[in-house]
Amino acid sequence: MQTFTQFLAEMSVSPSLNQLLHTLTKTSKEISHAVQHGALAGVLGATEQENVQGETQKKLDVITNDMLKTTLAEDSTVKGIASEEEDDVVAANTDGEFLVSFDPLDGSSNIDINSLVGTIFSILPAKDGELTQQQFLQPGRNQVAAGYVLYGPSTMLTLTTGNGVFMFTLCPESNEFMLTESNVIIPADTKEFAINMSNQRFWQPAMQNYIDDLLKGDTGVRGKNFNMRWIAAMVGDVHRVLSRGGLFSYPTDTKNPAKPFKLRLMYEANPMALLIEQAQGKASTGYETILDIEPTEIHQRVAVILGSRNEVDACLKYHG
Ligand SMILES: O=P(O)(O)OC[C@H]1O[C@](O)(COP(=O)(O)O)[C@@H](O)[C@@H]1O
Ligand SMILES: [Mg+2]
Numbered sequence: 001m002q003t004f005t006q007f008l009a010e011m012s013v014s015p016s017l018n019q020l021l022h023t024l025t026k027t028s029k030e031i032s033h034a035v036q037h038g039a040l041a042g043v044l045g046a047t048e049q050e051n052v053q054g055e056t057q058k059k060l061d062v063i064t065n066d067m068l069k070t071t072l073a074e075d076s077t078v079k080g081i082a083s084e085e086e087d088d089v090v091a092a093n094t095d096g097e098f099l100v101s102f103d104p105l106d107g108s109s110n111i112d113i114n115s116l117v118g119t120i121f122s123i124l125p126a127k128d129g130e131l132t133q134q135q136f137l138q139p140g141r142n143q144v145a146a147g148y149v150l151y152g153p154s155t156m157l158t159l160t161t162g163n164g165v166f167m168f169t170l171c172p173e174s175n176e177f178m179l180t181e182s183n184v185i186i187p188a189d190t191k192e193f194a195i196n197m198s199n200q201r202f203w204q205p206a207m208q209n210y211i212d213d214l215l216k217g218d219t220g221v222r223g224k225n226f227n228m229r230w231i232a233a234m235v236g237d238v239h240r241v242l243s244r245g246g247l248f249s250y251p252t253d254t255k256n257p258a259k260p261f262k263l264r265l266m267y268e269a270n271p272m273a274l275l276i277e278q279a280q281g282k283a284s285t286g287y288e289t290i291l292d293i294e295p296t297e298i299h300q301r302v303a304v305i306l307g308s309r310n311e312v313d314a315c316l317k318y319h320g
């Protein structure tokens with residue numbers, strides 16, 4: 001079984017990307033350790049603060065954000081950082097080649113119930129000149145690498161550098177990520193979907209009609225029964241889709257008219273969309289391919305429909 005270091009050498013990624021990916025994985029091992037200690041370390045529960053998006057920060061949101069921010073700022077390949085938990089972009093090294101966007105702890109509402117959480121990251125090429133938000137506003141198609149680390153029964157890293165999707169499992173004895181799945185391919189068809197059904201009445205008619213037909217099962221136009229799963233952590237739901245297929249969606253809704261979308265483009269939708277496309281799946285907003293969106297703001301939100309390509313196409317037909 002290959003170690004992560006051996007894998008990167010074989011993939012012949014550039015020395016700078018190799019260095020950055022090692023920084024990210026090293027920090028993720030430390031996060032995994034912090035998450036595992038949970039209540040023992042007194043890191044569960046909320047802080048008194050809100051992030052720029054008006055969400056109450058969990059203690060571990062702040063701790064994991066600081067861990068990644070510190071190690072990435074010390075990495076000479078990193079020019080700037082954008083995080084869910086930072087109002088603005090953070091400058092690192094003037095000559096750095098990369099911009100790193102991340103969700104330090106995805107699914108953080110799961111942390112207090114000892115359920116799945118993860119770290120999502122996206123790496124973009126840096127441009128010349130001063131570090132501003134503008135540098136980050138590149139379509140997801142430009143990502144040089146993307147992935148996530150899932151802190152579950154095993155800690156797993158899922159990575160693409162644009163040449164397929166690879167999964168690694170953290171060995172508790174050696175503390176090394178070991179390659180456990182190569183060239184992950186999502187089955188084109190599925191009988192499983194993931195959506196927060198409690199928002200049903202707030203969706204657009206297209207999504208209401210699509211889900212209605214899934215629920216009718218073999219008595220409806222789809223002619224087959226579907227199962228439903230919802231982990232409430234995108235990282236967990238996308239990991240299941242990559243592992244056995246499925247459709248995952250957080251669609252447009254009118255629950256809070258000021259916030260029609262929930263998931264963030266730069267550090268949730270884009271990295272997951274790259275992994276999904278690299279595994280031969282599909283990722284759309286319903287009207288636009290996620291990786292082709294020209295971002296206008298680092299914290300912007302988008303509707304997300306992703307997974308098994310034939311099922312995503314079936315859903316898109318309802319969107320006209
Ligand atoms: O609470 P809901 O509506 O089920 O939403 C769950 C979604 O929110 C998120 O948790 C948002 O992520 P954060 O925990 O990083 O804010 C997604 O991971 C997940 O898909
Ligand atoms: Mg998140």
Ligand SMILES: [Mg+2]
Binds near residue numbers: 084103104105
């Ligand atoms: Mg988060």
